Amino acid sequence: MKCIQLLIILSLFSIFAYPQAPATEVRAVWLTTNWGLDWPTQGASVSAQKEELIKILDKLKNDNFNVVLFQTRAHGRVFYKSKIEGLSPFFNQSEDFDPLDFTITECHKRGMECHAWLITYPMEKATIKYTGKGKRRKATIVNDKPDYYKAIEDRWYLDPGRPESRQRIRSIVKEIVSNYDVDGIHFDYIRYPSNTGKFPDDDTYKKYGNGKTLQDWRRENINTLVTEVYDEVKDIKKWVQVSSSPLGRYKVLPEISRNDGWTAYETVFQDAGYWMRSGKHDLVFPMMYHRERYFYPFLDDWVANSNGRIVVPGLGVYQMDEQNWPLKDIQDQMKYIRENKVKGQAYFRTGNVLSNLKGIRDSIQVYYPTPAKLPPLTWLDDVSPNSPTNLQIQKDKEGYLNIAWEAPDSTEDFTYNIYVSATETFDKENPSFILTTGLRANNYSFLPSIGEFGFYYFLTASDRYHNESVVCFPAYFVHSEEEH
Template sequence: MHKIFFLLILLMTGITGLFASEPPATEVRAVWLTTNYGLDWPRNRTSLEVQKRELIEILDSLKSHNFNTVLFQVRGRGEVLYRSRIEPMMSLIAPAGPGQPPFDPLAFVVEECHKRGLACHAWVVTYPLGNNTHVRSLGAQSVTKKNPSITKQFQKEWFLDPGNPRTDDYLVSIVQEIVTGYDVDGIHFDYIRYPDNRGRFPDDGMYRLYGKGKTRDEWRRDNITRFVTRIYDIVKSVKPWVQVSSAPLGRYRTLAGNGVGWTALETVSQDAGKWMMMGKHDAIYPMMYYKERLFYPFVDDWLNHNNGRIVVPGLGAYQMIELGWSHRDILNQVDYTRDKEVHGQAYFRAENVLSNTKGILRELGSYYRYPAKLPPMTWLSDTIPDSPNDLRAEKNEEGLFELSWEGKGSARVTYNVYRSETDTLSLDRAEKLIAVGLREPQFRYRAEENDKAYYYYITTSDAYRNESVPCVPVFFYHSAIEK
């Protein structure tokens, strides 16, 4: 039965691209922007100005292709991309020029994302600290030197020890620096798990001290869940609108013998479904870098555990290079997620999409041909914000069509712009959207002078992505000749 179902899905998506025809108005469209080894950024290692331009070019491209979320890797293996009192800055960042203040990559990317209506989540590598060579390169600033009791060496790599409660304290201090110091939209955890099962992680001492009658597997799962619970509660106490998410392994658990050998729950003590069911995650971005029977049923399983939270499958764009996938393999998965009304898609990694590997970016143009709003986090707040007031429209001196309105005065408010040929509007119609995530109460664009008249509407979205009803529209006739 399962084989027949999967064959039907493949035939439907592969032949027709069925679901690409009607993009949803609300959908996460994310990329992992990898800074480890400078894979996505920075490519240049000598000029800070070039590094800034590189990052702006990436964000401009994401915006122009109607992506809406950037998962920016702000902590690698024991080093960071923000001004931290706890861990050293990544050596990839070029020095500032004479008389220039030190560069803060996270502050820069948050500001530039928000200018473009993009959400920016701080992507944190949780437990891995790197190999001996890397740890030595950090010198006395490495946590292995400053706080060796919470670190362990395993398989020639160093890790923070999830079984030591003091590890939680250390990671909490890092997350608090980020959340209190930066206007991030989310905290996103990667490698929030034990190392894989090639050997035995050296935690005998901690297990004897804290195991309390549990099996080692139970104890390890509980260690990760303990940290997830604590960090969720702390983030919400500081800024409750900041989305807490993680990227677990793509297969939560073995399903009827399918997926044996590499699952979040059974292999690396990562009970991510439980985190959702407990209400200690706002979103999950499982790394679903597989095809067919190792993809479709596991999407369904994540949905069965989402507890009304956001599920965004991570799609392996890099597999078009590493395993020779076609772009159709990726698009089939986009089709399936839309058919299942999953909350969106994330791509690993940015460069594999933006470089148009095997034509993927071109093909996604039809899927993402309109902007998309982000899903509301109604479990945190379901209050509907007020609509904007006093919407005005004009053609300015530069020949641009300009909308302006009375804003709501909150730094966490954003605005969405709709255009309709009629005086009725459905907020669920993606083709009516022309801009999302605006931070200022104005919008300009070069409208086609096509002798058509449109109604323009603005809505307000609050920090939890709840959307207001539309404001009173303005009516504007786009013509080269004044009428």
Template sequence: MHLFIFILLLLFPFISTMAQPKFEVRAAWITAVYGLDWPRTKATNPQTILQQKEELVDILDKLKEANFNTILFQTRTRGDVLYPSAIEPFNSILTGQIGGNPGYDPLAFAVEECHKRGMECHAWMVTIPLGNKKHVASLGKKSVTKQNKDICVPYKSEYFLNPGNPATKEYLMKLVREVVGNYDVDGVHFDYLRYPEYAPLFPDKYDFKRYGQGRSLEQWRRDNISEIVRYIYKGVKVMKPWVKVSTCPVGKYRDTSRYSSRGWNAFHTVYQDPQGWLGEGIQDQIYPMMYFQGNSFYPFALDWQEQSNGRQVIPGLGIYFLHPDEGSWSRDEIDRQINFIRSQRMAGEAHYRVKYVMDNTQGLYDELIENFYSYPALQPSMPWLDNVPPSTPSELKVSPINNGYTELSWQEATDNDQRNKPMYVIYASDKYPVDINNPENIVAQSIRETSYIYAPIIPWSAKKYFAVTAIDRYGNESKASQGRK
């Protein structure tokens, strides 16, 4: 057994008893491409529109029950989208028809439903690949390959946006501007922001000759991807600085001093430099796709965290490997990975894909709800963007009402960023004052009003003491206003 893993296994009993953190990203990817996670029903009439919406609500309800707090909602797939766009057509998965209007706005619906449940909604956008020739042909005149053919290139049997063309970043930013400008998303999350793997023959010789400026082909390609990341990051921050900008890079950056990447890594294989992006401060979060076990996971997770420059590293966990059709993982592999992430004070983890959470594959959902996520968690703060908490909510009133419920009300807090009103976190306990550092006491988060009805499921479990804090969209939390029945 390798020494690295042996030490981890020795530590495991102690790590597994760690308290749940109060601040932690708990994310799930909801995959729309091919309807893998959602939707199952095509929206073609009022009844099926309602059914399609209810399928998403069921997913969000179940994730909320398990104290997830972040939804990565697929918003762009391969040159098509899940919202009414002036740039690209609707994805056919919604209606069965290319460009078919589903009769509602799926992205607006997802944002609204996430916010109702105190969860963040990040628009997950696949960037560079445009799909195979059949898919591109099916989009007809609406395809970017027809509308903006100069920035598209064929490679093998697929089409891609060309990162070497400076107009590509403009095109992607146009899509991002639509999403960030028109929707109250909490983040934009970029997938496949890279070249195809092992692509020495990618057709960009003309662009390299024109723009290479003495760099190697590899460095030029890497710089092209970094420039897209930089351009989009800065563009989003001009619009709405609180919107989180993230990517999901290949899960191994490159070889580490601890372990080899065995020829599969972000830096050399697909020309990504995500540690460079973190160092430059042009990412708020990264979700490295760490769908690996053992020495292919732990040394590389440590490497990401050590090079994070204080930004949030949220490893993507390959929970799909728990299904016998996908792999031969046992659930304790995921348990160990979450324990390790917490032991290293990483920002949280993301689950790929939500179907395997919903299906309780190998008891994963039960384990999360009973053990790892048995209490809520708040979003980690982003001090590099804003580190000033809102004012403390004042005049907290606690009033018993019918059915054993309790109404809380308070005066609005204020924040230094005038564009956003603060949200509120509700705490409850049998002890006074309520300990707001204990996540067990969190009752609700991201409350957007200045009142809240406390309605315990079991009347005799009702708490007597309450606290309310204000929290801004950068994750800064105020001091608490305390109250009692």
């Protein structure tokens, strides 16, 4: 079976050769919890739900992903223990189980970051429920402050023009960042509904418009939220990254007709380019769920507007199912990203990747042959940490190599990267030397391959901003095939 799998991967590689993988790259995936699309199985026991997530994360780690965008809030329900909003019904109400905390811990065990993915403005369905007396009432979440919400089509939305809406989102973000070791806050649906011509905010505009055009006022409402959240996050934990997933097309481009579909800036009033230019975003994950002329020029436009921030195009793997895209469309996009030195890619969504839809997981395993470090956030901090010390290696009776070291002399939190080379020299930017990245503990154990005889092991520390130290003094270990 392993031989067959290897032949499949080699055939993929020969048919579709990717540019060499870099040593530093964002490799992200959206993990959807709403409706249990990726996780969890509704009604399963807590232990079963935990085991289910562990298996998912093990597979992502095996495929060399390094960022999990974990859906933490959806439509006014949350996936953590909150004093502001209720827990999603897709999880068991257990005092001992906090889905967000568990996910963060398990991601960190595997050297992956966990970013809290929040559905921003959309709330619950705007269904009308009948009481026993024949009276009608609004859906439950909006009952407390009905003036804060607007209904359009079949859903309630927080009104972006109201200061109370901004405060609601800010309080949720503050609660998460203050109480959890998240690596990032990731906003989704941080926009007006697509059918904005019907969004009933005339009263809010009249009260708060201050002479601006409706379009400029709406963009300013979202810009204000982004600015306030970013500043508050950095006041609490400067290293926590702030990002969002705007529509894949930022603005109308000269070569693309305005009638060719919606854009972030013109249609739903997302000015994510401004968020990066004004220094209020660390990353942007545009939802590039399009093909050909609706993908490539718009990705170039995002990079041109990035202000040195990290652009991570989101690839619509799900379209191979819903729109019957061929695998080659996604492969072409992956290749273009590498060729143009874009700093990473993200995939929507986890279930489509791990089910190997049309062979996408096989392709990703070729695309990610080795682990990767994360790009440094130099606009937040550009000082490299001190190196770890006292690197030691021992082999146990089961044949595992146990590598241990001492942390740099500092109160900071670090992750660690291990490199391996047959000689005393190596290149940190050559991915072929990387053994593992993102370690949180001061030790690492693995079973070396038979036939490895003598190797040098190198170690670096990275801070929470992904700045990497110089290499500590290496350790040399002689492997003996007879010992295995």
